[in-house]
Amino acid sequence: MAGMVEKRGAGYWMTHLGLIIGLLFIFFPIWLAFVASTVSQPEIVKPPMPLLPGDQFFENYRKALFSGINAPVALMMLNSLVMALGIAFGKIVISLLSAFAIVYFKFPGRRLFFWLIFLTLMLPVEVRIVPTYQVVANFGMLNSYSGLILPLIASATATFLFRQFFMTVPDELAEAARVDGARPMRFFWDILLPMSRTNIAALFVILFIYGWNQYLWPLLITTDPSMNTIVMGIKQMFPSGDDIADWPVIMATSILAMIPPVIVVISMQKLFIRGLVDSEK
Amino acid sequence: MATVSLNGIKKTFGKIDVIHGIDVEIEDGEFIVIVGPSGCGKSTLLRMVAGLETVTEGEIKIGGARVNDREPMDRDIAMVFQNYALYPHMSVFDNMAYGLKIAGTPKAEIAERVNEAATLLQLSDYLQRRPRELSGGQRQRVAMGRAIVRKPSVFLFDEPLSNLDAKLRVQMRLEIKQLQRRLGVTSLYVTHDQVEAMTLADRMIVMNGGRADQIGAPLEVYANPQTEFVAGFIGSPPMNFLPSEIEPDAPEGARTLGVRPEHLRIASSGTPATVVYSEALGAETLVHVTLPQGGQATVRQDAVIPLPAEGAAVHLEWNATDRFFFDAEGRRR
Numbered sequence: 001m002a003g004m005v006e007k008r009g010a011g012y013w014m015t016h017l018g019l020i021i022g023l024l025f026i027f028f029p030i031w032l033a034f035v036a037s038t039v040s041q042p043e044i045v046k047p048p049m050p051l052l053p054g055d056q057f058f059e060n061y062r063k064a065l066f067s068g069i070n071a072p073v074a075l076m077m078l079n080s081l082v083m084a085l086g087i088a089f090g091k092i093v094i095s096l097l098s099a100f101a102i103v104y105f106k107f108p109g110r111r112l113f114f115w116l117i118f119l120t121l122m123l124p125v126e127v128r129i130v131p132t133y134q135v136v137a138n139f140g141m142l143n144s145y146s147g148l149i150l151p152l153i154a155s156a157t158a159t160f161l162f163r164q165f166f167m168t169v170p171d172e173l174a175e176a177a178r179v180d181g182a183r184p185m186r187f188f189w190d191i192l193l194p195m196s197r198t199n200i201a202a203l204f205v206i207l208f209i210y211g212w213n214q215y216l217w218p219l220l221i222t223t224d225p226s227m228n229t230i231v232m233g234i235k236q237m238f239p240s241g242d243d244i245a246d247w248p249v250i251m252a253t254s255i256l257a258m259i260p261p262v263i264v265v266i267s268m269q270k271l272f273i274r275g276l277v278d279s280e281k
Numbered sequence: 282m283a284t285v286s287l288n289g290i291k292k293t294f295g296k297i298d299v300i301h302g303i304d305v306e307i308e309d310g311e312f313i314v315i316v317g318p319s320g321c322g323k324s325t326l327l328r329m330v331a332g333l334e335t336v337t338e339g340e341i342k343i344g345g346a347r348v349n350d351r352e353p354m355d356r357d358i359a360m361v362f363q364n365y366a367l368y369p370h371m372s373v374f375d376n377m378a379y380g381l382k383i384a385g386t387p388k389a390e391i392a393e394r395v396n397e398a399a400t401l402l403q404l405s406d407y408l409q410r411r412p413r414e415l416s417g418g419q420r421q422r423v424a425m426g427r428a429i430v431r432k433p434s435v436f437l438f439d440e441p442l443s444n445l446d447a448k449l450r451v452q453m454r455l456e457i458k459q460l461q462r463r464l465g466v467t468s469l470y471v472t473h474d475q476v477e478a479m480t481l482a483d484r485m486i487v488m489n490g491g492r493a494d495q496i497g498a499p500l501e502v503y504a505n506p507q508t509e510f511v512a513g514f515i516g517s518p519p520m521n522f523l524p525s526e527i528e529p530d531a532p533e534g535a536r537t538l539g540v541r542p543e544h545l546r547i548a549s550s551g552t553p554a555t556v557v558y559s560e561a562l563g564a565e566t567l568v569h570v571t572l573p574q575g576g577q578a579t580v581r582q583d584a585v586i587p588l589p590a591e592g593a594a595v596h597l598e599w600n601a602t603d604r605f606f607f608d609a610e611g612r613r614r
Contacts, residue, residue, distance in 0.1 A: 180383060
């Protein structure tokens, strides 16, 4: 045993010490938010701020979930969930199909279309937000799920990722399917899609979080509190003027906002890692 | 099963002519090997028969019907690919059943046909495995099984053995031959390996630069090559090519004299040569020599004949009936 410790040396312990300090450093604000969500308003305002959880946990969370400040947090979470899932699935479906078209079909302007899609990478939502707002408003999609989801669905990144993956699939596989009698969509459905499932899982994680964390776009197009998403809803909870901020409820909302992305990451982790470990080609 | 006929087949990629016109009539049940160096157009020719490449000019008939404009699945063919092209996410059973499933074959019949093919190919124990859990030879068998279950009129093989190690290749070669004999299905087999061509073919098509230099039974092609290319490509070690001036009675227009290594003998008199080195292979010995007129030659002799020393001056002789003369264009004289 002593030998093992010696072999590891001081570097081993120093590394762990460094990592633990880093972890605590990052975790501390989250801990503070959690503590703040379990105490009462006067306790937060009175310095020094408490560092251990109080007894208001159920009270604060019940208040946040079912009444909230502008809208119940449960409703905002549902809105966020619909938006995040809509964006993730929409992006995956559209980019799978467009990558399939670009890789497997020879049509005039194929390269042009690819580069056009690729170009949109340089135009994030924030850059094209005014014209996009105009379009969405003209379609009458303000304060609606379609208005929240549709403008964010087109995705160059995911298209590019699937294109790269499809290009590593041997041509002979497509030819074998053709000899077997599979029409293009059948090949896509029976062979390409199952082969991309680990890529799809990985993308789903990334895109769900991307959708969940959208802030500027929902802030712009939802004026009705019942359509607020949770991430922008937190900001809406801050009072304007001299009103007192209800910090315990805001902090409870923050903690609640973190939970779904964490669940997605943890539950998809296995599939994600399996995708990286066994390559099936 | 079916006959296959190719009439004046040409293929052009953009401005590049890849195949310059191939005519061949393939009998029902015949095993045809298309052999040639890489880039000679042999795979392109096979892919045109499969329907994976369009035909620029000419006509392909399978079973008497023109198939130029038919999709691969409507040509009644099955193909075995070089890297097997097995669907990685499907079990062996599903891989073999996929074509039948698409064709809408009843489930019971699919199971019956797949099991039959699996028994034939000794794959019965592996039906539930994924391709990645199989060895190279087993994957090769699955690829053949996928072709067999469809009961096609024509088998197409695109260098199916080139990914296997040497020993397995010999074994699979025998299996393919036996299988083809047993099923009696017309087969086209592409390879760059002249040994495979010699051993498998009923007839072979030797291709060179997009042309069929010679079409014939293996031994006939070996004994009577029509061009210098065929003479050099078929046979291992390859035929020796010497300047034709060595022979005083060379025919008019001949530029090259070809003699196969087994027809050369080291003798006490004849054409002088110098031994460069010898390779003893056990049953036989290859003696490499250079000639004063320029050029090198290989003599293949029985191992019981003593080895000449390196650098020794020797004489070569051969029978007049074992000579081949070729002109400047490489055609037989």
